[in-house]
Each structure stands twice: as structure tokens, then as C-alpha cells.
Amino acid sequence: xxxxxxxxxxxxxxxxxxxxxxxxxxxxxxxxxxxxxxxxxxxxxxxxxxxxxxxxxxxxxxxxxxxxxxxxxxxxxxxxxxxxxxxxxxxxxxxxxxxxxxxxxxxxxxxxxxxxxxxxxxxxxxxxxxxxxxxxxxxxxxxxxxxxxxxxxxxxxxxxxxxxxxxxxxxxxxxxxxxxxxxxxxxxxxxxxxxxxxxxxxxxxxxxxxxxxxxxxxxxxxxxxxxxxxxxxxxxxxx
Numbered sequence: 001x002x003x004x005x006x007x008x009x010x011x012x013x014x015x016x017x018x019x020x021x022x023x024x025x026x027x028x029x030x031x032x033x034x035x036x037x038x039x040x041x042x043x044x045x046x047x048x049x050x051x052x053x054x055x056x057x058x059x060x061x062x063x064x065x066x067x068x069x070x071x072x073x074x075x076x077x078x079x080x081x082x083x084x085x086x087x088x089x090x091x092x093x094x095x096x097x098x099x100x101x102x103x104x105x106x107x108x109x110x111x112x113x114x115x116x117x118x119x120x121x122x123x124x125x126x127x128x129x130x131x132x133x134x135x136x137x138x139x140x141x142x143x144x145x146x147x148x149x150x151x152x153x154x155x156x157x158x159x160x161x162x163x164x165x166x167x168x169x170x171x172x173x174x175x176x177x178x179x180x181x182x183x184x185x186x187x188x189x190x191x192x193x194x195x196x197x198x199x200x201x202x203x204x205x206x207x208x209x210x211x212x213x214x215x216x217x218x219x220x221x222x223x224x225x226x227x228x229x230x231x232x233x234x235x236x237x238x239x
Contacts (some may be wrong), residue, residue: 006059007153010052014145014173021048022180030119035127038120042130049141056149070148071206117181132218139214146174146193147200147209167197192216 025044029037060067067073122128150173154166161169175190196209 003063003065003153003156004158006063007149007156010056010149011153011173013052014150015176018048018052019177019179022177026119026180033119035124038122038127039130041120042127042134045134046137049137049145053141053144056144065152069152070144071151071200071204071209072144072148073205075203075205075207116184135214135217138217139210142174142177143196143200143206143210143213146170146177147197148206151197151200163201167194167201170197 021044025041029041056070059065060070122131147170150170151166154161154169171190171193174193175186175188178185178189181189196213199212200206200209
């Protein structure tokens with residue numbers, strides 16, 4: 001199977017099937033907002049995204065596409081420089097988040113954003129434990145899928161496109177994957193997708209987009225609201 005055929009089939013799935021599976025799972029969750037529905041959706045995200053990534057990696061191992069082609073490589077800099085960049089990047093993001101969390105206007109903005117996806121937010125420690133896995137899964141898998149593979153596929157398409165056009169198309173596809181969050185969610189995630197694509201193409205590696213993606217998702221889950229104490233953890237059973 002060629003890159004064109006496999007990529008086209010994957011793109012059809014990502015545009016015409018996968019977003020509507022999200023809509024199906026979140027429809028019940030939006031109505032009930034209960035633990036069972038929330039955990040069911042969390043598990044759907046974890047299992048489905050890792051399955052898609054496994055298929056992509058299988059294709060990569062069988063055909064001419066390499067891990068480097070889909071961004072699974074360290075940036076070109078020396079390893080010590082990369083570690084320094086990661087430390088500096090994480091420190092900068094942590095300081096920025098800490099400062100922003102102290103600003104009233106950002107707190108108001110964050111509360112507004114959170115209120116629009118409150119059905120996704122964990123309401124117990126066991127749900128929060130699973131939500132951490134969701135954030136890590138989304139950070140790794142969605143970067144491999146929507147940045148690594150989709151950009152590689154579009155770059156090798158028969159129709160020649162500029163880098164800007166490729167970034168915009170990949171961002172739109174990524175945004176549409178979050179259409180279950182409404183048109184605001186589509187626009188916001190599309191914009192984030194464009195920024196992540198720019199970061200990926202600037203470094204040639206998915207390392208920084210993955211880290212940033214995980215931080216963004218964990219911010220939504222971990223900085224939302226205090227959780228009640230639990231006498232027993234049900235994390236192991238939830239997965």
C-alpha cells in the first residue's frame with residue numbers, strides 16, 4: 001500500500017468518521033455528566049488514539065516512510081542542547097502559567113473556557129487520574145497523527161502546496177476533530193493546531209509540540225476546580 005492510498009484512507013477516517021464518533025460519545029456525557037459516561041469517553045479517547053497511532057507506526061515499519069518523516073526524532077541540536085531547551089521551555093511555560101493564574105482577567109477567561117467543556121472535567125480523584133492519561137495520550141497521539149503523519153502526507157501530495165497552506169489544512173483537520181466542542185472549540189483547537197504545526201516544522205521534531213500539547217490539556221484538567229476527597233481510589237478498575 002502506497003503512502004497516497006494509506007494517507008487518503010486515514011484522512012477520510014479523520015475527517016468523516018472519527019469526529020462523529022466523538023460526537024456520539026460526548027452526546028450522552030453532555031446530557032448525564034456522570035462518572036460512568038465520563039470514564040467511558042476517556043477510555044474511548046485512550047484506546048482509539050493509540051490504535052490509530054499503532055496503525056501509523058505499522059505502516060511506517062512496512063513501507064518507505066520513516067520515523068523521522070513523521071517527526072519522531074530529537075531536534076537536530078546536540079543532546080545536551082536539547083535537554084537544556086526542554087528544561088528552559090518547561091520552566092518558561094511553568095512561570096507563564098503561574099503568572100497568568102494570578103491575573104484576574106486570565107482567571108475569568110479560563111473559567112469561561114472551562115465552563116464550555118465542564119462535562120469533560122473530572123469530578124473525583126479517580127476521574128482525574130484517568131484524565132492525566134487522556135492528556136498524555138492526546139499530547140503524544142494527536143501530534144503523531146495530525147502533525148507528524150498528516151503534514152507528511154500533505155507534503156507528498158500530488159498537488160503542490162506551500163508550507164503555510166499545509167499548516168492551515170492540518171490545523172483545520174485538527175480543529176474539526178474537536179467539533180464536538182462546538183464551533184468555538186473548533187476555532188480554538190484549530191488555532192492551537194496551527195501553532196503546534198509551526199513549532200513542529202521549525203524544529204523538525206514533535207518533541208516540543210507533544211510537551212506543549214500535554215501541558216495545555218493538563219491545564220484544563222488540573223486547574224479546573226478542587227475535587228472532593230475520596231475514601232477509595234477506583235483508578236485501576238476504570239481502565
